[in-house]
Amino acid sequence: MKRCFLGIDIGSVSSNFVAVDESLNVIDKIYLRTQGQPINVIKKGLSLIKNSLVDYKVSGVATTGSGRELASLVVGADTVKNEITAHAVAALKCCPDVRTVLEIGGQDSKIIILKDKIVYDFAMNTVCAAGTGSFLDRQAARLGIPIEEFGSYAVKSKNPVRIAGRCAVFAESDMIHKQQTGQCLEDIICGLCQALVRNYLNNIAKGKTLEEPIIFQGGVAANIGIVAAFEKELNAKLIVPEHYDVMGALGAAIISKGQYEKKGYTSFAGFDIINYSYSTKSFQCENCPNCCEVIELCSEGEVSARWGDRCGMHSQVRKKIDQAI
Amino acid sequence: MSIKLGLPRALLYYEYMPLWKTFFESLGAQIVVSQKTNKSMFDQGAKYCVNEACLPLKIFHAHAASLREKADFIFIPRLRSIKRYEYICPKFTGLPDMIRSSIPDLPPIIDTEINLHKDKSKLMDAFFEAGSFFTADRGEIKSAYQKAVAEHKRYLAQMQKGSLVNDILERKETPQNGDLKIGVMGHMYNLYDEYANISVMKKLLQEKVKITTPEMISQEIIDKKAEQMPKKLFWSFARKLMGAAIYFTEKKNVDGVIYLMSFGCGIDSFIAELCERRLRKSGIPFCLLVLDEHSGQAGVNTRIEAFLDMLRWRRDDESYFSPYGKYLCLGKDPV
Numbered sequence: 001m002k003r004c005f006l007g008i009d010i011g012s013v014s015s016n017f018v019a020v021d022e023s024l025n026v027i028d029k030i031y032l033r034t035q036g037q038p039i040n041v042i043k044k045g046l047s048l049i050k051n052s053l054v055d056y057k058v059s060g061v062a063t064t065g066s067g068r069e070l071a072s073l074v075v076g077a078d079t080v081k082n083e084i085t086a087h088a089v090a091a092l093k094c095c096p097d098v099r100t101v102l103e104i105g106g107q108d109s110k111i112i113i114l115k116d117k118i119v120y121d122f123a124m125n126t127v128c129a130a131g132t133g134s135f136l137d138r139q140a141a142r143l144g145i146p147i148e149e150f151g152s153y154a155v156k157s158k159n160p161v162r163i164a165g166r167c168a169v170f171a172e173s174d175m176i177h178k179q180q181t182g183q184c185l186e187d188i189i190c191g192l193c194q195a196l197v198r199n200y201l202n203n204i205a206k207g208k209t210l211e212e213p214i215i216f217q218g219g220v221a222a223n224i225g226i227v228a229a230f231e232k233e234l235n236a237k238l239i240v241p242e243h244y245d246v247m248g249a250l251g252a253a254i255i256s257k258g259q260y261e262k263k264g265y266t267s268f269a270g271f272d273i274i275n276y277s278y279s280t281k282s283f284q285c286e287n288c289p290n291c292c293e294v295i296e297l298c299s300e301g302e303v304s305a306r307w308g309d310r311c312g313m314h315s316q317v318r319k320k321i322d323q324a325i
Numbered sequence: 326m327s328i329k330l331g332l333p334r335a336l337l338y339y340e341y342m343p344l345w346k347t348f349f350e351s352l353g354a355q356i357v358v359s360q361k362t363n364k365s366m367f368d369q370g371a372k373y374c375v376n377e378a379c380l381p382l383k384i385f386h387a388h389a390a391s392l393r394e395k396a397d398f399i400f401i402p403r404l405r406s407i408k409r410y411e412y413i414c415p416k417f418t419g420l421p422d423m424i425r426s427s428i429p430d431l432p433p434i435i436d437t438e439i440n441l442h443k444d445k446s447k448l449m450d451a452f453f454e455a456g457s458f459f460t461a462d463r464g465e466i467k468s469a470y471q472k473a474v475a476e477h478k479r480y481l482a483q484m485q486k487g488s489l490v491n492d493i494l495e496r497k498e499t500p501q502n503g504d505l506k507i508g509v510m511g512h513m514y515n516l517y518d519e520y521a522n523i524s525v526m527k528k529l530l531q532e533k534v535k536i537t538t539p540e541m542i543s544q545e546i547i548d549k550k551a552e553q554m555p556k557k558l559f560w561s562f563a564r565k566l567m568g569a570a571i572y573f574t575e576k577k578n579v580d581g582v583i584y585l586m587s588f589g590c591g592i593d594s595f596i597a598e599l600c601e602r603r604l605r606k607s608g609i610p611f612c613l614l615v616l617d618e619h620s621g622q623a624g625v626n627t628r629i630e631a632f633l634d635m636l637r638w639r640r641d642d643e644s645y646f647s648p649y650g651k652y653l654c655l656g657k658d659p660v
Contacts, residue, residue: 066623084631085638108627118642119635121610124628207602289363310524 004056005260006268007253008045008075009086009246010038010067013106013133014219016246017045019053020253024093028052029246034106038067039278042074047274060256061268062086064248066107073297073305074278076269079252079259086251088112088119091215093254094241099211102230102238103247104200104220106133111205123204133219135168139175139192143185150189154225157190165195165202193225197233215239217247276300285309328459330354331396331432333388334361336381336417337404339490339513344477345400348452351469352459357396359388362520366391373427379587380521380617381514382416382423389424393431398458399424400435402451406442411561414592484540489526490517503535505636508573510539510566510600511585511593515616522585522616523625529583532633537579539569546572563596570600574607581610581636583629588617610636 004027009016015038017030030048032041062079063071064086072080083105091101092114101112109132113121125132140147154160161178164170171192178188214236220226221244230238243250260266282295292309306314330349332338338358346356360366362384370387392399401424404417416423421436437455441447449470456466483493490513492499507529515521516538529536539547547568551558558564573579582604586593597613604611612632614625 066627082627082630082634084627085634116642118638120639121605122631122635207605289360289365291364310519 001057002055003059003260004053005060005253005257006049006058006062006075007086007249007251007256008042008061008063008065008071008077009083009248009252010034010042010063010065010071011083011106011248012066012108013137014245015041015045015065015067016249017049018243018246018249018253019049019056019058020250020257021056022257024254024257026243026250027056029243029249031245034067038070039074039280042071043274043278046075046271050271050274058266058268058270060253060260060266062252062256062259064252069307070280070297074269074273074299076267077256078263078266078268079255081252081255083108083248084110084112084122084124085119086248086255087217088114088122088251089254090243090247090251091217091241092117093250094243094247095213095215095239098213098215098239100214102200102205102214102216103218104132104216104226105218105248108132109200109204109218111208111210113208113210121208123206123208125204135171136196136220136223139172142172143189145185145189148222151193151222151224151226151228153186154190154193154223155228157184157186159187160190160194161187163188163191163195165197165199171195190225190229193223193229194233197226197229201233210234210236212236213239215241217241217244219245221245273299282308285314287311287313327353327355328398329357329396330435331357331359331389331392331399333385333392333399333401334359335385335388335518336420336514337402339517341477342494343480344473347476348456348469348473349400349459351472352456352465354459357392359391362387362518364520367520370428374423375427377589378416379589381512381518381587382420383618384514384518384521385420386424386428389431390428393428396432398433398435399431400455402455403436403438405438405440406561407439408561409441409443409445410557411559411564412442413561481544484538485543487537487541489536489538490540491526499536500530501535503533505533505580505633505640506535506537506578507636508537508569508579508582509585510569510582512562512587512590513540515585515587521587522614523622525583525585525614525625525629528626528629532629534633539565542569542572550575560592563592566596567599570603573609574603577607577609579609580640581612581632583612583614583632586613586615588615610639 003022004019007018013034015032015034019027021027028049030045032045034041061075061077062081063077064081064083068080087103091098098114103110108124110124112119137147140150161183164174175188216238221240227238276299279298280295282293285292285294290310294306294314295308296303297305309315349356367387370390371383373390374383374386401421403421404413406412421434425434435455435458437451439451452470453466488499509516547565550571551564551568553571558567584597586597601611614628
């Protein structure tokens, strides 16, 4: 049987699954909405990707994204990697000469500067989530437009309106004002795209030189309005890679291959976990005044892991289980 | 019965704890320090603070409120200036008034003013005033002051040997090994309050990083380096941070710098930017973490993990050039 490697990216808005073969070609990719239910989405993603992996043996799994710790417990991941590294690895695979990676995801937006094929610098949005996917999602829903068509409205605009880009709350009230004064929808949407790009470049890319080739990835790269606004602002052509929406998962899959080559085995729990019943519950620990919110993961009714405590009193459960194995 | 004096474990506690403790204990006071910041204390006390204030100030309110029935006096000095021609954050000047007016049923506050802006000799007067709550004997105050200053000097010397403040106060050893050396910058009350910084220091130590902080650099070096700025920095803490940043750029003795900034801090807002520019120019990677009331660790962890990955990746791969001058990728994955 041929070997394959799985990358799982559990993000705040979407969860992605990518399987690659030994030459790092993508066998299959799955893009799902997380909808705040990471465990269900992991099960669903695995059951979907399983069908295209009948001829393959899973030899490595890596998880990334903000839900990476939880996902790694459920699937038995070999590696848990942060999103920045995963995205950089995937971008290097698609375009080995890449110098700049723009990534806009559900709640995070990041910029990665590469030099000589290594990450040289990066930045992420700090306290502000304006300009990320979830804000666009919300605005699309408010305007009653499917998010998939958002970009095509923007490129139809002839006279984009000026919308405040500093803050999502201000942008929204600005948009409502412009709607009330009767500006047409296309112009408002185009104005919003430009505002978000301005916000991104001023906040995240602040002080950095964006050299070509520039790759644009993450779910928002599907939005041709944002792509156009970036190209206009940067006066450069953006590369949107084929698997732009699952780059984090692709990077994780590539990393898991590297890990397999080092380790020689995988701790993947197998596709059977689709049929296991998992549940999480959280409780407030009353043992000390820290009042940590402890989260407990149960599989088949038995506690398999706890985390979220500062002192380690509860998370030791996991260590005991690891030792037993 | 000795008088119980409450010290809130917040803000300048980390700078002056041994000094204050030694001084008041020599005068026969019993020192009551508030607990380490924790969630229930924060929830109960921060509500007294105005909403726009920075997180460290809210934390201070929580500490002061937690001392309510535990002490006979609370010591909250009114700090205007701790060095000639320098100032500190104006919130410290108003701190005793802020606490007195916003938290009900507090024991009396000892709010000795310390203002060395014009005249250094005012310092002794301040100690006489604070000491007068415990004794009328000026000689006794003077000897307590001398003991306290000696203790403070010992404290500073321990920091400069490379110990983290919390380890000194808890009499623990700071781990000195690690494959990366990272300069962690920021106000001391952000660096050493685990609640405020969502355990950043703990995380770095777990990741086998050797931490170096501005406190570990001697005052003379800081002063000398800070003078390189085109204009005098008149905020004491800004000066310290800037001096440290310039020291790092010249010595190149850190692999990277992490700056912990409080959201809404006036000093941090421009010093972080100035430090970033200087450090980047000299090729030292920089990572800014903004601290506010969020308790979710995921965001901070992602940034730290990515930053350390990048540093290790750069260290291991950056210098591999072929003799033909073209970069050769060794195909190493950053795992």
